[in-house]
Amino acid sequence: MNTEVTGAGGVRIALRVAGPEDARPIVFVHGWAQSAAAWSRQFADPALAENFRLVAMDLRGHGCSDVPADGYDDPEQWAGDLAAVLDFAGPDAILVGWSYGGLVIADYLRVHGTARLGGIVLVGAITEIGRKREGGKTGPVMRAALPAALAEDAETAIPALVEFTRAQASEKVPGGYAQAMLGSSLSVPPSVRGALFRREIGSEDVLAAIDKPTLVVHGSADGVVDPCAAEFSAGKIPGAVLRWFVGAGHLPFVEEPEEFGSVLRRFAGNTADQQE
Numbered sequence: 001m002n003t004e005v006t007g008a009g010g011v012r013i014a015l016r017v018a019g020p021e022d023a024r025p026i027v028f029v030h031g032w033a034q035s036a037a038a039w040s041r042q043f044a045d046p047a048l049a050e051n052f053r054l055v056a057m058d059l060r061g062h063g064c065s066d067v068p069a070d071g072y073d074d075p076e077q078w079a080g081d082l083a084a085v086l087d088f089a090g091p092d093a094i095l096v097g098w099s100y101g102g103l104v105i106a107d108y109l110r111v112h113g114t115a116r117l118g119g120i121v122l123v124g125a126i127t128e129i130g131r132k133r134e135g136g137k138t139g140p141v142m143r144a145a146l147p148a149a150l151a152e153d154a155e156t157a158i159p160a161l162v163e164f165t166r167a168q169a170s171e172k173v174p175g176g177y178a179q180a181m182l183g184s185s186l187s188v189p190p191s192v193r194g195a196l197f198r199r200e201i202g203s204e205d206v207l208a209a210i211d212k213p214t215l216v217v218h219g220s221a222d223g224v225v226d227p228c229a230a231e232f233s234a235g236k237i238p239g240a241v242l243r244w245f246v247g248a249g250h251l252p253f254v255e256e257p258e259e260f261g262s263v264l265r266r267f268a269g270n271t272a273d274q275q276e
Contacts, residue, residue: 008080031099
């Protein structure tokens with residue numbers, strides 16, 4: 001099912017939804033220049049879709065959501081968007097943030113705290129951004145893509161995005177999925193692709209204040225977000241568990257979907273048990 005909510009400033013945020021309405025929600029937040037379609041393998045997993053309420057958002061400027069002219073550097077805007085999604089999803093949600101989605105979750109926590117959450121899963125995620133920010137350190141694949149992937153000129157941007165898509169993960173990623181990823185990237189306006197990088201913000205205090213169960217998942221061969229970003233997050237969040245997907249790149253939920261689904265189900269189930 002596809003629907004929408006109204007985010008910060010009246011921006012329309014598109015959602016993809018599956019699973020029983022009364023089940024525990026898992027809210028998925030995708031990464032830079034992608035969309036809710038990134039989580040297609042999780043939505044196709046009966047063990048997840050039949051037992052949890054799955055809600056995946058298109059970030060502002062991405063997918064089928066509105067494309068405002070500005071606000072991409074404002075934590076309040078990202079926090080407001082995600083708050084609207086959580087209003088729709090329901091209480092005690094597990095937040096799953098991949099790549100840039102981890103920074104969006106940090107923005108939400110910065111503004112609203114953890115009260116409405118049941119747990120947090122960071123997947124190949126950054127939690128801060130800017131020069132010398134350890135929690136936002138990028139790898140060689142991301143550095144090689146910039147600045148060409150942000151260009152207005154199609155002859156410059158398209159080859160960079162093709163190579164970026166190809167290099168994100170191992171050969172286990174199906175060709176159709178990789179092509180859909182490229183399509184998602186190209187559908188995001190160059191101005192938005194660039195705006196997401198024009199931020200400078202740290203999150204040590206935000207991470208240190210997290211008081212809900214947190215799982216940090218990262219591919220050991222991730223070339224987009226440096227694995228040290230996972231170590232940073234896990235080291236700052238009290239009680240966080242760090243789970244490496246050995247040999248995986250930036251897409252462990254696609255490269256190893258069965259294992260990722262199993263890990264996510266156990267985490268969501270365990271945190272529910274803790275709250276009873």
